[in-house]
Amino acid sequence: MLAVLPDHLRAEAARRLAGAEPVLRERLAGLYGERADFLPWLGDLMENIGRLHAARPAALRRQDLRRAAQADWFLSQRMLGYCAYVQCFGGTLDGVGRRIGHLRELGVSYLHLLPFLRPRAGENDGGFAVANFDEVDPALGSNADLEALTARLRGAGISLCSDFILNHVADDHAWARGARAGDPAMRAMFHVFPDRTLPDRYERTLGQVFPQAAPGNFSYVEELGGWVWTTFYPYQWDLNYANPAVFAAMAATMLRLANRGIDVFRLDSTAFLWKREGSDCMNQPEAHALLQALRAVVAIAAPGVLLKAEAIVPTRELPAYFGSAAAPECHIAYHSSLMAAGWAALAEQDTELLRRVVAATPALPPAASWLSYVRCHDDIGWNVLRAEAGAGDHAPGEPGADGADGGQAGGAAARLARVARFFSGADGSYAAGAAFQSSDPRAAHGSNGMAASLAGLETAPDDAARAAARRRLLLLHGLALSFGALPVLFMGDELAQRNDYGYSARPQHAMDSRWLQRPQFDQQRWAARHDGGGEAGQVYAALRRLVRLRQSRPELAAGAPLALLPSVDPAVLALARGERFLALLNFSAVPHTLDLPGRWTCLQDDRAMAGGATLEPYGMLWLARDDDAIST
Ligand code: OTU
Numbered sequence: 125m126l127a128v129l130p131d132h133l134r135a136e137a138a139r140r141l142a143g144a145e146p147v148l149r150e151r152l153a154g155l156y157g158e159r160a161d162f163l164p165w166l167g168d169l170m171e172n173i174g175r176l177h178a179a180r181p182a183a184l185r186r187q188d189l190r191r192a193a194q195a196d197w198f199l200s201q202r203m204l205g206y207c208a209y210v211q212c213f214g215g216t217l218d219g220v221g222r223r224i225g226h227l228r229e230l231g232v233s234y235l236h237l238l239p240f241l242r243p244r245a246g247e248n249d250g251g252f253a254v255a256n257f258d259e260v261d262p263a264l265g266s267n268a269d270l271e272a273l274t275a276r277l278r279g280a281g282i283s284l285c286s287d288f289i290l291n292h293v294a295d296d297h298a299w300a301r302g303a304r305a306g307d308p309a310m311r312a313m314f315h316v317f318p319d320r321t322l323p324d325r326y327e328r329t330l331g332q333v334f335p336q337a338a339p340g341n342f343s344y345v346e347e348l349g350g351w352v353w354t355t356f357y358p359y360q361w362d363l364n365y366a367n368p369a370v371f372a373a374m375a376a377t378m379l380r381l382a383n384r385g386i387d388v389f390r391l392d393s394t395a396f397l398w399k400r401e402g403s404d405c406m407n408q409p410e411a412h413a414l415l416q417a418l419r420a421v422v423a424i425a426a427p428g429v430l431l432k433a434e435a436i437v438p439t440r441e442l443p444a445y446f447g448s449a450a451a452p453e454c455h456i457a458y459h460s461s462l463m464a465a466g467w468a469a470l471a472e473q474d475t476e477l478l479r480r481v482v483a484a485t486p487a488l489p490p491a492a493s494w495l496s497y498v499r500c501h502d503d504i505g506w507n508v509l510r511a512e513a514g515a516g517d518h519a520p521g522e523p524g525a526d527g528a529d530g531g532q533a534g535g536a537a538a539r540l541a542r543v544a545r546f547f548s549g550a551d552g553s554y555a556a557g558a559a560f561q562s563s564d565p566r567a568a569h570g571s572n573g574m575a576a577s578l579a580g581l582e583t584a585p586d587d588a589a590r591a592a593a594r595r596r597l598l599l600l601h602g603l604a605l606s607f608g609a610l611p612v613l614f615m616g617d618e619l620a621q622r623n624d625y626g627y628s629a630r631p632q633h634a635m636d637s638r639w640l641q642r643p644q645f646d647q648q649r650w651a652a653r654h655d656g657g658g659e660a661g662q663v664y665a666a667l668r669r670l671v672r673l674r675q676s677r678p679e680l681a682a683g684a685p686l687a688l689l690p691s692v693d694p695a696v697l698a699l700a701r702g703e704r705f706l707a708l709l710n711f712s713a714v715p716h717t718l719d720l721p722g723r724w725t726c727l728q729d730d731r732a733m734a735g736g737a738t739l740e741p742y743g744m745l746w747l748a749r750d751d752d753a754i755s756t
Pocket of ligand 1: 250333
């Protein structure tokens with residue numbers, strides 16, 4: 125690797141190599157070491173990593189050095205994320221560049237643009253079926269546009285996050301085309317089975333991601349003369365990471381993208397990378413080994429780049445995605461349990477699930493962060509809460525306490541199914557949303573819908589109901605902003621945008637209700653954002669106030685201490701950050717008055733408070749302690 129570098133890069137690269145190469149070698153040897161050609165393969169891989177490092181633009185190498193000097197830069201309370209589809213937010217990559225002012229006004233320092241690389245022709249799962257990782261989707265711009273955008277964002281202090289869809293490729297990707305044409309090397313990039321014997325054995329323990337729109341985990345492909353593994357849609361072929369050629373090619377792909385200026389990779393569907401018969405083929409040790417190896421590659425060749433785990437898995441499986449001090453993995457991980465539990469708390473008007481999730485969330489390792497959010501482009505998946513939802517009446521250690529046993533899991537599923545029903549608007553609930561993809565009667569649905577619609581803004585009959593809905597929306601954002609994570613706003617939520625029902629008239633989207641929450645950016649609401657009398661303006665102003673408050677409170681940074689305080693009412697969450705900050709969140713439709721020893725300032729309106737605090741229905745207070753530190 126060092127031999128292919130120009131002289132001026134060698135000393136620094138040698139230092140980084142010394143740090144990361146042992147883990148890389150060990151993990152790859154564990155995965156592929158029994159192959160006769162392992163050492164020459166590893167040599168080629170390292171040489172290629174060297175070439176890609178040599179090709180890294182100078183501006184990015186300078187940024188690498190700055191970030192290396194401050195490894196926890198992304199933990200700051202000043203970090204704020206925003207997530208959008210290019211086509212919805214700016215039309216094109218160039219159009220996104222014209223929205224930088226908007227992002228700055230909100231306080232955004234991290235922009236996640238949903239997939240923008242050349243997708244499969246036809247249906248493509250919102251770009252999550254990639255035909256070519258080396259080419260920007262021509263409908264959105266060119267590679268030059270991408271590089272121009274990353275440079276502009278860098279200039280504005282905004283990091284760009286891109287999906288890196290490493291679990292699967294589209295069925296018209298060059299590898300899939302090669303496999304169909306009979307090229308054995310290309311066929312070996314995938315899991316292909318001549319008949320149903322093995323697929324049937326795997327299916328016994330596999331779950332299903334899209335049981336209605338894409339049942340089963342294998343798809344028959346005529347030209348392959350067999351079944352190919354397709355965890356998601358039939359046109360998304362899972363890659364076979366037991367083949368070292370897949371790892372080498374994907375690692376290089378990632379570095380080429382990094383060299384175009386991408387700062388953060390959202391590693392899509394990370395849990396699914398390794399298959400093992402008899403398991404659900406999620407969260408396998410080899411998947412973690414692969415991620416540790418990828419992290420080492422980044423640490424050597426593009427050390428300013430962050431990896432983010434999109435593993436929508438039970439809370440107890442999440443910490444492993446950070447790896448260990450000796451073998452770090454991802455820098456950031458989605459906390460989908462926290463997100464789902466916030467919504468569940470609204471439906472149940474009770475914070476029990478939320479408290480269990482917080483209790484099950486370990487402290488962050490150094491230089492790592494959770495990602496908190498209220499909504500994203502996917503459904504709210506309820507199944508990640510199975511363990512917490514089943515723990516109900518059980519003391520820890522009692523049978524069923526982890527929600528894993530049949531009967532109790534049934535109870536958990538029924539509970540989560542009630543929550544899902546609530547957000548589909550059933551039983552007179554205020555929510556406007558849709559249940560998503562359920563087949564297993566024991567499994568809970570996911571739920572779709574824009575946050576504002578799920579929170580009740582769409583159905584609210586009068587001003588009082590609208591105000592309550594706005595408070596629900598702000599409550600969940602307040603949780604995401606105060607939890608100690610990188611909070612990521614979902615495009616449109618800052619303006620209380622509602623569901624887009626138009627998807628059902630588009631044949632390529634109609635079967636997937638996640639399109640409910642993928643509207644075009646609403647220009648009119650944007651234009652009215654400073655109108656304090658309007659719905660968009662009220663939400664926008666309140667959200668910006670929270671963002672600004674957060675920026676001024678270092679104790680809200682990711683990794684800073686967090687404690688749940690005992691609260692008078694199960695509907696109220698009392699979240700203390702450090703010694704002087706307290707967030708009180710009321711998830712119920714009734715007001716609550718709490719004793720509050722000491723002197724406090726309500727940060728939202730600078731009001732001095734002493735003795736007690738009253739929370740409106742669905743109200744939230746961010747309080748700063750004026751005198752002694754918080755004791756109990
Ligand atoms: C991810 O999601 C993406 O976020 C989805 O938009 C894609 O459809 C999917 O991968 C395939 O690329 O597996 O680990 O709605 O939560 O599909 C998380 C279900 C995933 C998603 C799930 C998901």
